[in-house]
Each structure stands twice: as structure tokens, then as C-alpha cells.
Amino acid sequence: MNIKEIAKKAGVSVATVSRVLNHPESVASDTKERILTVIKESEYTPNWFARGLNFNKTNTIALLIPNILNPGYMEIAKGVEDVAHQKDYTTLLCNGENDVSKERRYADSLIKRRVDGIVLVSSLLEDEDVELIKKQGIPVVLIGENRNISDVSIVRIDCQGAAYKAVRHLIDIGYRDIAIIYGDTPEIENMRKLEGYRHALSEEGIPDREELILVAPNTVEGGYIAAKKLIDMEKRPRAIFASSDLLAFGVIDAMKDFGLKVPEEIAVMGFDNIRMSNLIEPKLTTVEKPMHKMGVLGARLLFDLMDSKEEEDSANREILLQSKLKIRKSCGHRERIGEIF
Amino acid sequence: MNIKEIAKKAGVSVATVSRVLNHPESVASDTKERILTVIKESEYTPNWFARGLNFNKTNTIALLIPNILNPGYMEIAKGVEDVAHQKDYTTLLCNGENDVSKERRYADSLIKRRVDGIVLVSSLLEDEDVELIKKQGIPVVLIGENRNISDVSIVRIDCQGAAYKAVRHLIDIGYRDIAIIYGDTPEIENMRKLEGYRHALSEEGIPDREELILVAPNTVEGGYIAAKKLIDMEKRPRAIFASSDLLAFGVIDAMKDFGLKVPEEIAVMGFDNIRMSNLIEPKLTTVEKPMHKMGVLGARLLFDLMDSKEEEDSANREILLQSKLKIRKSCGHRERIGEIF
DNA sequence: ATGAAAGCGCTAACAG
């Protein structure tokens, strides 16, 4: 069923049919109605490709995230989708699986598909990849820091500052032997968290103990295994700062399996404040990362870029969000409960 | 940059360029190479729309799920995506948000976009909606039961049987006052679970206590609130069967808040076996629903349909999966540990 | 207000 058949059935030219579809105001209301009924009866849907060929616009944005099984990323996705949906855009959700080559394949495919814009979340892509995309006239925004991409608009949080405050809190409530387990991905953000950790310790004159600094796959299992190493140490730490809640869950699980009480025998601090973090036992003290908001702001930024594509104000924008400490049970606490900053 | 310019630069006709793109074997290797370099240098990407206009195929399937924040659904999504990616298809992930009208909007948009196939997960759509899609020549498969759609291929699990076994287990280990909290979505599946619950009780001659049957929004919060009602009862139940792990998490959280020990004072059974269910305290006894597998099988089914679109073997197929009980701590237990069936 | 016709960029017969 195509526009020609509709035109014939309605006894008009294709141009008129096209007009009622695109500029209905410019068609006499009786012909318009006639055509409209024919369209309805014939269950006619204008061919997407033919339209696209003329408009060269897809009304689609893409969202490339590292892992759809990670609830944090899905909250970001929800934020992006919320604003896209509101603007009547479809969003293509792509699962990069923390694999550069897979991300690259997606990027290619997205360029081909001529999406109108791309949001990259904690991407592993590099400057050249992004350059390629932008060269095709497709705006890009990053959510979350990335070592390899510089020339791009971004929304991110102050990881270092947040980690600093988290460790600072641990110190404030009396801990000194503090370990850190940081995830392997996203790399840069975790390096920043490590810096924040080091900063807090050194500020307090606490000597570095390199064996207390562990990397792990950013999963529950990763946390478990790393925690096991810490447990087996002769000089076991009294507190553990995990760079994500998922890791922290693994840590707490290990503590249970090996009979160590949290927080009485060992304190655990997370990062992200995903939904589950106040459902596990003990409820997790963690850094609240405003995921949904990051998604929303990222999408808005992207739409801004898309609207102003032609103009010259191509300066990259950067949105920096702060995160708050969410104090619950897993670290023990004195008088202060709730959000302290 | 279009095919014409490439042709000119390479000193050949557009047909030849098109050939190296689609049937490279039919082009002399020296001309081919020349053209290829021009393409590379010019960073030329064939226009997706023009191609689509000829092929009338998008290499895209769509996946419509009720809630991207629900980890169970994302596991299904992962399954679908895995097989699609392997076949070099892109998958469009749409978030219906348990809202029929939103789902309908998506369905419309997907028809327009001429996706090659659609997987509906626990959809709220009705037969007519699906009819509309199929009439456009787009194959559809359902994952999870649905009251309103009958004429379609489907992969599902035996909810009633699974619920029966779950409650049966509760009875076997000594409970008689068993409440059920079932989620409002997906409706049909939860009705089946309710039937399974009733069946198990009546089989044992345990009288129905209607006040022990509660509906709730299928979220952690929903479980919490429903559990609160149960706690406040004069004749409080000794066990609670929740129709999803999310609900069960809410239930357990409520028990903690109100000082009831699980399972000593009250047993809690979940459904789904999502990743978190063995991380909470106590580890959740639950029904293992093979989400990823459902996604994989659903996608395979869809590709089968897509391949045989023209042929007449349009009989709907149905794949019925069984689920296993995953016995952990939250219900207490006698000798049996592990999977019993 | 409506129609005729020229593209949009690409593919695939058909000829050579």
C-alpha cells in the first residue's frame, strides 16, 4: 500500500495526499477528509525510508551503555529515554558490554542508520571514533568521564571529590586502616576515586599501604573475591571503600560467608546508591550518584546540540554534578545520620 | 558525500560503486581497490534510507518491555540482544512502562520504522494491536503470557505449576497459614500464580482465608506496604509467598523494620531468582525463572518466523519452559537444600 | 487548492 494507490482511490494526485500528511492546513477540508478516510481504511503507513530520503532525519537518538545488566546504567538510560520520549524521539539502546570493538561496531551501525544524535555512557571509545561520528554531522555527548575522549560535551560527577568525602567520613568516625577496591571499569572514574582515597589518607598523614589497594571486575563477584583477599591478610583492614555498590555487595556477601560482622568488625562503604543498597543487610552507606538526573541532563545537552547543529557556537559544554554521602548502617556511625553534605 | 561523487572520483559509474558495496565478487579487483580507497578517503557511508527504499528491510528487531528498571526484564533483553547481535541485527529496546497507550505509541512507531520483527515481553497490548502489526507483514512473538493476545507465537513458563510447587514446598516444611502477595503486573501470570497457590492449599484441605490474598504494585515498595498489612493482622500468617523477588525484597525489608525475624517468625518465598536474591539477608528461597533463556528462545522463534515469512506454515508455536525451586534460607528448611525439582 | 514532474541516493535489470 503506497501513496500512489491512496491517491488513486481518493481520486487525487499523490501531491495532495502528501500534503495532507505533512501540511494538512494547505488542503481543502473536504478533500482532506476524503483522503484521510481512504488512508484509515487502507491501513496505510507512509514508507519510512522514502520519507527519510527526503528529510534526512530519523527522529532517533542512540544511547550506548556499557552493560544493560547494571542497574545504575539503566537509571541513566531511563533519564535519557524520558526526555527523548517527551520530544517524540525514539531511543536506540545499545549494549556495548565493556568491549571497545563491540562499541565500535555499534558506532558504525549508528552512523549508517543516521541517528540524529548519540549519548555515550562511560564509553571506551577514543577521540578518533568520536571524530568520525561528528564528521558525519552527528552530535555526541558523553555521560561519565573518559580518558580517551576530550573534544566533546559531557555531563559527569566529581568522582574524586566524592571519593574523598567518602573516605574522609570513614576517617572521621574513627577508621584508619582503610582499603579500597576499585572496579576495572569505567577506568577513569575509578582512577579518580583512587585519587580521592589517597588524598584523604595523606591529608590525615595515614601512610599508604599498597596491599590495601585492589582492582577487581566491577561486579558482585569481583567484590567478593577482592574481599576474600583482604580477609586473608595478616594485617586486615578495618574498613573497605568499594568504588561501586555492586562491588560493595560482593564484599558484604564475603564478610557473611567468612563470619565477619559488618560494621562491627569491618566497615563497608559503597558508591552509586542503587536501589538495592538500602535493602541489603546492613543497609549500605554509600555515595549517592544522581543517575537519572545525569541521563536527563545528558539528553537535554544532546538536543541542544542537535538544534544548534549549524551554528558556530560549537564550544563543548561541561556539566559537573555533585554527589552526596548517604549514611546508613554499613560503616557504623556516631551521632550523624542522614545526609551530611 | 554520495555514490555519484564516489563514482566520479573513481572514474567509474555508480553501478560499479554499488556493486563493490553489495556484490564485491563481481568486480575486477583493480577497479574494486581503487573504488574502495576513494570510499575510505571520502569517509563515505551509503545512505541508509536509499538502501532501505530498495531492500525494504532494516536489519532491526524491536523489543518492547514493561520496565527497563526491572532487572528480570533486562535479563530477557540480554538474551534477545545476544542472538540478534549474533545475526548482525540491531535491537531497538523500547520501554512500555506498563502503560498500554505508551505501548501502542511504540507499536505505531515500530511499524512506521519497518522493523523486521517484534518481541513483546509481558505486553499489555491486545489482539487487535497485534493484528495491526502482523497485517504489515511484521512477525511478532510474545515472551510471557498475556490475557489479550491469543493468535501469536509465544515462549512462557508454567506459572501456575511453579507457584503450586512453591507453596507446596511451604506446606511440606510445615507452614499452613500462608499468605500471597501478587503483583498487579503482568496480570495474567500473576493470576496463574494465584491459581497455583489456591490449588496447593485446597489440595491440602487448608481453608481459604481471603484476607491473606493481597495485590500490590510489582515493586519493592509494593511488597513493603502489603507486608505491613499482613503484619498488622490479628491472625498473622506464618509464611508469605510473593509473586516476584522485588515484592519479596519489600516484604523482608518490612519484616526488618517491624522486628520480625525471617524465617524464624515468618517465612518469605519469592519468584524470579534475580541476581540480588541471594545477596539479601536471609538469602531468598525463590522460583528460578530462566529469563535469559526465555529471551534467547523468543528471539530464535522470531528469526524463524522472519525467515519463513512467505510460507504457509503460519501455525503459532508455543514454547513452555519449566522453572525450578531454588531453596535458600528465607523459608527455613529441614533436610532438603538446593534444587529439588 | 491541486496537479505534474523533478529529484532524494541507491540497487538491479539489461545491454554491451
Place this chain on the structure above:
DNA sequence: CTGTTAGCGCTTTCAT
């Protein structure tokens, strides 16, 4: 092996 050309279905001047 390669070029010419007729569409694919739609939008949009340009006439009328």
C-alpha cells in the same frame, strides 16, 4: 566486467 537507466515511495517546487 562495466555502464545506462528505470524504478523504490515520498516531498516539494512550479504551474495552473
